[in-house]
Amino acid sequence: MTRLSRRAFLASATAASAAGLLCTPAIAQSSDIVVGTWGGTFGDLLKANVDEAILEPAGWSILQEVSGPVPRRTKLITERMQRRGSMDAALLADFDMHAAAKVGALEELGEETVPGYGNILPFLRKSHSVPLIYSAHAIVYRKDLIPTPPASVAELWNPAYKGRIGLSDFLYTSNMAYAAIANGGTLSDFEGAETGVQAWRELDAKLLPSTEAVGQALASGDIWLTVISAARGYSWRKGGIDLGWVIPEEGAFPAVYEAAVPKNARNAEGGMAYMSALLDPAAQAAFAAKMGYLPTVSNGSIPPELEAEIGFTEAERNRLWQPDLDFIMENQAAMLDAWNRILKG
Amino acid sequence: MKSLELVNIRKDYGGAVAVAGMSMQIARGELVSLLGPSGCGKTTTLRMVAGFVAPSAGSVLIDGRDVTRLAPYERDTALVFQSYALFPHMTVAQNVGFGLEMRKVGRAEREAQSLEALRRVRLEHLADRYPRQLSGGQQQRVALARGLVLNPAVFLLDEPLSNLDAKLRGEVRSEIRALQQSLELTTLMVTHDQEEALTMSDRLVLMEGGRVRQAGTAQDLYERPADAFVAEFVGRSNVIEGRAEGGGFRTACGTLLPAAAAGAAGGSFYAIRPEKIVLAREDAGEGVGGALREILYLGAQTEYTVMLGQTPVTVIAATPGPDDALAGLRTGDPVRLSWPGASARLLGA
Amino acid sequence: MAKLVLPAGLLVLLLLGGPMLLMLRYSFNVFDPLFLMKQAFTFENYARAVADPYYQKILTTTILVALACTALTTLLAYGPAYWLARMESRWKSKLTILTMFPLLVGGVVRSAGYLALLSTDGLVNAALRGAGIIAEPLQLLYTPGAVIFATVGIVLPYMILTLASVIESIPRQVEEAAANLGARPGRSFFRVLMPLSLPGVLAGATLVFILCMNAYATPLLLGGPQFQMMAPAVYEQFARASNWPFGAALAFLLLIVTVILTSLGSSVIARRYRAG
Numbered sequence: 013m014t015r016l017s018r019r020a021f022l023a024s025a026t027a028a029s030a031a032g033l034l035c036t037p038a039i040a041q042s043s044d045i046v047v048g049t050w051g052g053t054f055g056d057l058l059k060a061n062v063d064e065a066i067l068e069p070a071g072w073s074i075l076q077e078v079s080g081p082v083p084r085r086t087k088l089i090t091e092r093m094q095r096r097g098s099m100d101a102a103l104l105a106d107f108d109m110h111a112a113a114k115v116g117a118l119e120e121l122g123e124e125t126v127p128g129y130g131n132i133l134p135f136l137r138k139s140h141s142v143p144l145i146y147s148a149h150a151i152v153y154r155k156d157l158i159p160t161p162p163a164s165v166a167e168l169w170n171p172a173y174k175g176r177i178g179l180s181d182f183l184y185t186s187n188m189a190y191a192a193i194a195n196g197g198t199l200s201d202f203e204g205a206e207t208g209v210q211a212w213r214e215l216d217a218k219l220l221p222s223t224e225a226v227g228q229a230l231a232s233g234d235i236w237l238t239v240i241s242a243a244r245g246y247s248w249r250k251g252g253i254d255l256g257w258v259i260p261e262e263g264a265f266p267a268v269y270e271a272a273v274p275k276n277a278r279n280a281e282g283g284m285a286y287m288s289a290l291l292d293p294a295a296q297a298a299f300a301a302k303m304g305y306l307p308t309v310s311n312g313s314i315p316p317e318l319e320a321e322i323g324f325t326e327a328e329r330n331r332l333w334q335p336d337l338d339f340i341m342e343n344q345a346a347m348l349d350a351w352n353r354i355l356k357g
Numbered sequence: 358m359k360s361l362e363l364v365n366i367r368k369d370y371g372g373a374v375a376v377a378g379m380s381m382q383i384a385r386g387e388l389v390s391l392l393g394p395s396g397c398g399k400t401t402t403l404r405m406v407a408g409f410v411a412p413s414a415g416s417v418l419i420d421g422r423d424v425t426r427l428a429p430y431e432r433d434t435a436l437v438f439q440s441y442a443l444f445p446h447m448t449v450a451q452n453v454g455f456g457l458e459m460r461k462v463g464r465a466e467r468e469a470q471s472l473e474a475l476r477r478v479r480l481e482h483l484a485d486r487y488p489r490q491l492s493g494g495q496q497q498r499v500a501l502a503r504g505l506v507l508n509p510a511v512f513l514l515d516e517p518l519s520n521l522d523a524k525l526r527g528e529v530r531s532e533i534r535a536l537q538q539s540l541e542l543t544t545l546m547v548t549h550d551q552e553e554a555l556t557m558s559d560r561l562v563l564m565e566g567g568r569v570r571q572a573g574t575a576q577d578l579y580e581r582p583a584d585a586f587v588a589e590f591v592g593r594s595n596v597i598e599g600r601a602e603g604g605g606f607r608t609a610c611g612t613l614l615p616a617a618a619a620g621a622a623g624g625s626f627y628a629i630r631p632e633k634i635v636l637a638r639e640d641a642g643e644g645v646g647g648a649l650r651e652i653l654y655l656g657a658q659t660e661y662t663v664m665l666g667q668t669p670v671t672v673i674a675a676t677p678g679p680d681d682a683l684a685g686l687r688t689g690d691p692v693r694l695s696w697p698g699a700s701a702r703l704l705g706a
Numbered sequence: 707m708a709k710l711v712l713p714a715g716l717l718v719l720l721l722l723g724g725p726m727l728l729m730l731r732y733s734f735n736v737f738d739p740l741f742l743m744k745q746a747f748t749f750e751n752y753a754r755a756v757a758d759p760y761y762q763k764i765l766t767t768t769i770l771v772a773l774a775c776t777a778l779t780t781l782l783a784y785g786p787a788y789w790l791a792r793m794e795s796r797w798k799s800k801l802t803i804l805t806m807f808p809l810l811v812g813g814v815v816r817s818a819g820y821l822a823l824l825s826t827d828g829l830v831n832a833a834l835r836g837a838g839i840i841a842e843p844l845q846l847l848y849t850p851g852a853v854i855f856a857t858v859g860i861v862l863p864y865m866i867l868t869l870a871s872v873i874e875s876i877p878r879q880v881e882e883a884a885a886n887l888g889a890r891p892g893r894s895f896f897r898v899l900m901p902l903s904l905p906g907v908l909a910g911a912t913l914v915f916i917l918c919m920n921a922y923a924t925p926l927l928l929g930g931p932q933f934q935m936m937a938p939a940v941y942e943q944f945a946r947a948s949n950w951p952f953g954a955a956l957a958f959l960l961l962i963v964t965v966i967l968t969s970l971g972s973s974v975i976a977r978r979y980r981a982g
Contacts, residue, residue, distance in 0.1 A: 180930045219931040345947040429885040436886045442879035459888035
C-alpha cells in the first residue's frame with residue numbers, strides 16, 4: 013500500500029466529507045449543467061426564466077443542486093483542490109462569492125467567454141463572477157405605525173421603537189454593517205458594530221429566526237421596522253402589508269447575488285452559457301416582477317410602474333455602501349460570534 | 358365457626374362460565390383440596406378467595422366476615438404461588454419480612470419473626486441469599502415461610518408441588534402437611550394431582566366444568582364415588598358401561614358381573630377398583646372368565662389387563678412369588694376374575 | 707461464519723468510526739476564514755469551548771433541558787408502559803405499533819406539528835380563546851417550556867416501548883404476591899415494580915437523555931433564536947460560521963459530557979436502589 017501523506021489524506025478527506033456532509037455530487041454529462049443554488053421561489057424563478065426559457069431550447073439540460081449558501085461556499089473552497097468539481101455554476105451572495113474568488117476557485121469571466129458581460133452595470137462588474145440581481149438591505153417599516161419615514165440609520169435605535177425593532181438572524185452581516193455605520197462611521201468598525209448590537213439588545217430588539225418570521229412579525233405588528241432587502245418589502249407589500257422602505261441618508265448595505273463558474277467545472281462551457289443566460293434582460297425582468305430585485309444590466313428594462321415601485325433613484329444608488337469584502341471575509345466568523353453572544357447569550 | 362366460607366360464588370367471563378355457583382366451607386385448621394382437571398374452575402375459585410378475581414355473584418367469608426368486595430391487600434390470606442413469585446431483588450429474609458413490613462411491624466420484630474418462620478422451614482442459614490441463589494425446593498420453602506410468618510386466617514396453596522421433581526415431591530408433601538397441622542392453618546389447596554390431594558387433605562372438593570362433582574374425605578371419594586367421573590378421577594377404576602340386571606350388572610357385551618344390590622337403580626355404569634379384583638387361573642372354576650392381554654411388572658405389584666369379551670379390565674395384585682399359582686402366567690392365557698359384589702358400585706354418568 | 711462477520715464488522719466500524727475519527731482530528735485544527743482550517747495540533751478549540759461563559763451557558767441549558775425532559779418522560783411513560791405491558795387483549799400488538807407510529811415521522815416534521823399547535827394563532831390558543839379562558843393569545847412558542855413539551859412528546863414513544871418490554875418481563879404473580887402480602891398499590895409500586903423495572907427505567911432514561919442532549923430541530927424551531935442548545939450551536943459552527951475545528955470540538959465536548967452524565971446517572975441510581 014502506498015503511504016499517503018497525512019496532509020494529502022486530510023485534504024482529500026476534507027473535500028470528501030464536505031461533499032458527503034452537504035450534498036451528493038451529481039454526475040453530469042456534457043450537455044448537463046449542474047447549478048448550485050437556493051431552492052424555493054428563487055429556484056423556481058431560475059427554472060422557469062433561465063433554464064426552461066433560454067438554455068433548454070439551446071440544448072442544455074439543467075440540474076439544480078439545492079443547498080444553503082455556506083455549504084455551497086464551503087464546497088467551492090474545499091473542492092478547488094480536486095480535478096473535477098461537483099458544480100458547473102454556483103450562485104452566492106457577493107461577500108460569499110468573494111471568498112471563493114479569493115482562494116482561486118473561480119474561472120475568470122469576460123466579454124469573450126460570457127456574451128452580455130459588457131452590459132453589466134459598472135458598479136456591479138467583477139472579474140470572477142456576474143451579478144444576477146441586486147437590491148439593498150434597506151429599512152423596511154410599517155407605514156401605518158411609523159408615519160414619518162425613518163430617513164436615518166439612527167432610527168433603528170430610536171427608543172420610541174423599543175421592543176418593536178426586528179432583526180433577521182440570517183442578515184447579521186447587514187445588521188452589523190448598519191450598526192457599524194451608526195456607531196462608528198465606517199463599515200470596518202467592528203467595535204462600533206458591537207456597540208450597536210448591544211444597544212439593540214437593550215432596546216429589546218426582536219431576533220427573528222427566518223425571513224418568513226420577519227414577514228409574519230411585520231404583518232402582526234410585533235415589529236414595526238427592520239433591515240431587510242427592499243425587494244422583500246416590495247413582495248410583502250404586494251401581499252397586503254402596509255410597508256414602506258427607505259435607503260437612509262447614510263446609505264444602505266447592497267444585496268447583490270452573483271453567479272460564477274468553478275475552475276474545475278466538468279462542463280465549463282455550460283457554466284459560461286448559464287452566466288450569459290442570467291444576464292438576459294427577460295430573465296432579469298422576471299426576477300424584478302416576482303421578487304422585487306433589480307436588473308444588473310444596462311440593457312435590462314422593467315415596466316415604468318414597476319420601476320417606480322422598486323427602483324432606486326440615482327441618488328439612492330450612489331448612497332449604497334461599497335463594503336470591504338476582504339474585511340467581511342476575514343471577520344465573518346467573528347461577527348457571527350459577537351452577534352450570537354450579544355443577542356443570544 | 359368456619360374460617361372460610363364460599364356462598365354460591367360464580368364467575369362468568371363474557372359468555373363462558375368458569376365457576377358455576379359453588380359453596381363450600383373450611384373449618385379452622387382444616388386442609389381442603391380443590392381437585393380437578395385443568396379448566397375445571399379450581400384456580401379461579403382460589404383467586405376469588407385471594408381477591409384477584411371478583412366473583413360475578415355470591416360471597417366469600419373469612420372468619421365470618423364478608424370480604425367479597427375487599428381488595429387482595431385487605432384480606433387476611435396468604436397465597437403460595439405455583440411459580441413461588443418471590444421478589445428477586447430482595448434477600449430471603451426481606452422476602453419473608455415483606456408482609457410484616459406492609460403491616461408496619463418494626464424492623465427488629467420483623468427480623469425476629471422472619472427468622473422464626475425460616476427456622477420452621479429449615480432455611481435460617483440462607484436468610485441473606487437472593488432467590489436466584491436457591492434451588493427450586495428452597496425457593497418453595499421461602500414462599501411458604503413468607504406466608505406462614507403472617508399467620509393468615511386462610512392459607513392458599515396453588516399447585517404447590519408441580520414445579521418440583523418427583524423425589525422432592527414426597528418430602529415436601531409431608532413437610533407442608535406437618536407444618537399445616539402443627540400451626541393449625543386453615544388451608545385451601547388447588548391441585549390437579551389426585552395423589553397429592555388424597556395424601557395431604559382432610560377433605561377434598563372435586564370440580565369439573567365449574568361445578569362441584571363431589572366433596573368429602575379421601576375415603577368418601579375413593580370408596581364411595583358419587584359418579585363415574587369421580588370414580589375415574591380419584592384413584593383408578595374400571596368403569597364399565599351396561600345396565601343393572603337382577604342381582605348383577607350386564608355389560609354392553611353381555612357378561613354378567615356381580616353386584617351387591619341394585620343400589621343405584623338407574624346406574625348405567627359399573628365401577629370396580631383394580632386392587633379389589635382377585636385374579637386366578639382358568640381352572641379356579643369361580644368368577645368371570647377372560648383372556649390375559651397384558652402383564653405390567655411394577656416391582657412389588659403387577660398390573661394385568663384382562664379382556665372380558667370386548668371390555669378391558671385392569672387388575673392390580675401383589676407380584677406372585679416363584680411358588681405362587683399365578684407364577685408363569687403369560688399373555689393370551691385364559692384367566693378368571695372374581696370379587697365380592699359389595700366392592701363394586703353402580704353409578705350414574 | 708467468522709469469515710462473513712469480520713468484513714461486515716469492519717465495514718460497520720469504518721462507517722461509524724471513520725467520520726468520528728475525522729471529526730476528532732478536525733477538532734485539533736485551527737480555523738482559517740479563507741481556507742476553512744489549517745492543519746495543527748492544538749487544544750485551543752476545546753479550551754475555548756470549556757472556558758467561554760457563552761458556551762458554558764448553552765451546555766448548562768442543554769443539560770437542564772435534557773434532565774427535565776428525561777424526568778418528565780419517565781413520569782409520563784410509566785403509566786402507559788405498564789398498561790401496555792399488562793394488556794392481554796388482541797389490541798395489544800396494535801397499540802404497540804401505534805406507539806411506534808410517531809417514530810416513523812422524523813423529529814423535524816413533528817416539531818413543525820408542535821409549531822402549528824403552539825403558535826399564537828395555533829390550536830392551543832384557538833381552543834383556549836374559543837373556550838373563553840383567555841382573551842389575548844399566550845406566548846407559548848419560543849419558550850423553554852415549548853421545547854421541553856415538544857421534546858417530551860417526541861421521545862415519549864422510546865421510553866414507553868423500552869419500559870413496556872421490561873415490565874412485561876416482570877411476572878404478574880410477583881405483583882399479585884405483593885398485594886396478597888398486604889401491599890397497597892402505591893407501596894407495591896415503590897417496593898416491587900419500580901426496583902424490578904429499574905433496568906428498563908435506566909435504559910429508557912439513558913436513551914432519552916442522549917436524544918435530548920442532541921436535540922436539534924425542536925430547540926431550533928420551537929425555542930426561538932434566543933434559546934440555545936448544543937446541537938444547533940454545533941451546526942451553526944459548521945454551517946454558518948464555517949468554523950469546522952471549533953464545531954468539531956463543541957461536538958466532542960457534547961459527546962464527552964453526555965457519556966459522563968449517563969454513566970454517572972446509571973451508577974448512582976443503580977447503587978441507591980441496590981442499597982434500599
